[in-house]
Amino acid sequence: MAVSLLAHEVSDLCLGKPSLRPLSVSATVGDALAALKSSEESFISVWDCDHSARIGFSEEKNDVRCRCIGKVCMVDVICYLCQEENLLSPSAALKAPVSAILPKIPGPVMHLESSSSLLEAIDLILQGAQYFVVPLPTKKSSISRRKQHLKASSSSSHNGREFCWLTQEDVIRFLLSSIGLFSPLPALSIDTLGIIGSDVLAVDYYAPASSAVGAISHSLAKQTSVAIVDGDGVFIGEISPSTLACCDETVAAAIMTLSSGDLMAYIDCGGPPEDLLRAVQGRLKDKLEGMLREFTILSSLITDSSSSDEESALYLTRTTSKSGRLSRSFSYSARMVRRAEAIVCHPKSSLVAVMIQAIAHRVNYMWVIEDDCSLIGIVTFSSILKVFREHLETICLDD
Template sequence: MVLQSHDVSDLCIGKPPVRWLPPSSTVADAIAEIEAGGGRGPDAAVAVWDGTKGEVDGRVCMADVHLFLCGGDGEAASLASPAAALQATLSDLLAAGAPPVRRIEPHASVVEAVDAFLDGAHCLVVPIRERWRRAAAAGEMCMCWLTVEDVVRFFVGCIGLFAPTGLALRFLSSGISPRGHAPVAAGDRALSAVPLLSAALATHSSVAVITGAGIAPRLAGEVSPSALCSCDVSVAAAIAALSAGDLTAFLHRSDLRCRRNLPGMVDLLYAGDPSSWPPSPSSSSSSSSSSSSLSSFSSSSDDEAEDGYKHYAPAPCARRDNNRQIIACHPGSSLVAVMAQAVAHRVTQVWVVDFDDGELVGVVRFLDVLWVLREHLNQPPLIYPSNFSSINPSTKLR
């Protein structure tokens, strides 16, 4: 079986070494390091590590930063003192509930990597073999990240082997039902969705933004950790000030459909001693660009849309494709089709909507797909007639 004949190192070929910071570094240091590594995005992260052969304490991406800035209650709320929150240590950020990482050796099997993800690891860190890196000769330890997306992409590359395992079957036939979800209503405050976003980050999912809650919920949008990873710290102000529906527009459609004034909130995020903020090309100019861009949100009055909302300039934090579509399927879709669809759009879950009325049914995550794979490994192999093709021509991928 392909899962048992390949080891983790096969999935790490060509991966860059992790960028890392010691636990005593600040949240602002992590932001600067992420920016210096080539910009924000789902793959941009720093390891909390001392650079030795010891364990990696955790992984910090921009989504972790945003959730940390929006976390806490009352006087402990980070948004009450954002400048102080940016000077908190990475140890403090990890203690606030960042998802765990786990180390796995290069010679471990892909099955062991699957088990680690199913056991709760958010991301795996793999030592890079010494012969791959010259730096190792000088005594420097090198690691690389292995994500759940990497594992599923590897399986998609072996898609011809999936039919005998049952993955080409529909959801219910494959032993999986669309998982329930904890949505947020479009009119609710985005800040109320922070606990849901923290859970979504840990489980490689997103938070559904719905309309018609309690009657026939329909998917109006989503707030995903990967979208937050593509934004600068000014998005914390948007989370604090906007509704969930407005935040979805702010993140994914690159327009802001609201009448609230955000510049004051952004100024708070960039307030404090300038020397405390690590210099970087993006962070040094983001304060002025954010304020000027966001000022246009409240001052512009020329672009009135047909729906009664004012459409504004692109959000300064959004570095994603405009008009990003929600990735969804129907309950009759096959898991192979879901995997291919998710990998093609670089998402880690696919929403399931009813074919007839568009009602939101649930969600299928990469973790659910890995669970099905792992269950089939524990079953005896199917015995087919010698003239049976492993690819059933009647199987339709939706």
């Protein structure tokens, strides 16, 4: 039964999904920033399309001429603006091509045919795929196809075709809906299954937040997070890319002036505390006045020309604080009741419990801690999918 479940086509997991909002590879970082701010989605797909050579309407040819080459989110923009060469002139940095913020890791976004099996998708995830681009169904009539062709000729659509994202979360959610078919696997602990990864991204609570930029960027690419620990290795919280993705570009100023622990509180869903706002204001005024002016221009937040530098700085940080309050509904559930606290589990937690907890909080990973809050490691969706894949191989060998 479990084997037949994974024979489902990936189109079964895409029912009701919205079409992707495309951004051309010829766009700038500023264009991507504007698109992200005006979108309800947390990231935008980037496409390399060549419509000039199109001859007639052919779905097969469309696959060659229109390819999604990656995705970008606000975290990509923020990390890009935190680079040393971009700090003093972020407005100039935004004129760079969007390729400057595309992940450098090859293959995180892959095209997948709607007729592909769920098992194929899982195998690709285990090979490193993070997201799939799957075509949405199109009408079959020739009249509809001609209308799509005309529409494509006068718009930025992919030759009349639409696509959606298929994520690791979608796959885990689908497996969870039929978890009883995999008995006794779901009842086993994550410790027993050996899926607790020790290769975690972590920074010290008192370390400068700027030192965590590389780890934040890497965790985004891997769909994990950056752990905040103290000197004894006790887990305190996290800097979550999913939370940062709900901020705006001005949070880069906070990253360059605060400690990792303070940044964790600054971007928390309740909004940054007043003392942290004033800390950013003062440090920007003293050390980064040029960047302050640039960010103020970027966000169209310039106060009256008679305002003092101190008033402008406070206005910027107050406006930046709005980014700390999550603007996309899905991200709120990824936080626990206590401020800036990450979603955690115990090594003896069962596989199904971890899956349910991760799905409920819309995260692709779970931090694993001991009773004394010391950090043991992390469990990811990809490691969970590997267990299911190995379980299926065992079933096939037994048969």
